[in-house]
Amino acid sequence: MQKYICHDCQKTLVKNEEYMPYKSGSETFIKCKQCHKENSALKNFQPTEVYSRVVGYIRPVQQWNKGKQEEFKDRAEYVVKQPACC
Numbered sequence: 001m002q003k004y005i006c007h008d009c010q011k012t013l014v015k016n017e018e019y020m021p022y023k024s025g026s027e028t029f030i031k032c033k034q035c036h037k038e039n040s041a042l043k044n045f046q047p048t049e050v051y052s053r054v055v056g057y058i059r060p061v062q063q064w065n066k067g068k069q070e071e072f073k074d075r076a077e078y079v080v081k082q083p084a085c086c
């Protein structure tokens with residue numbers, strides 16, 4: 001039997017528990033009864049395409065090779081507090 005996990009609360013649904021399926025293309029998302037009661041709309045289910053710089057080009061990270069994707073995970077984000085000029 002397929003394991004059902006609620007999209008919103010990540011709870012694993014037990015056997016015979018009520019749930020609401022949402023179809024999006026070939027994917028199906030599941031919401032438990034309580035989460036569906038709180039908010040019946042399915043949100044934040046589409047993957048985000050992240051672009052970043054690799055070997056001088058801005059390319060979607062998903063299209064990078066495996067080695068560069070692993071390197072991307074090690075990158076640190078930072079905020080520049082003061083502009084470099086002026």
Ligand SMILES: [Zn+2]
Nearest residue numbers: 006009032035
């Ligand atoms: Zn839930």
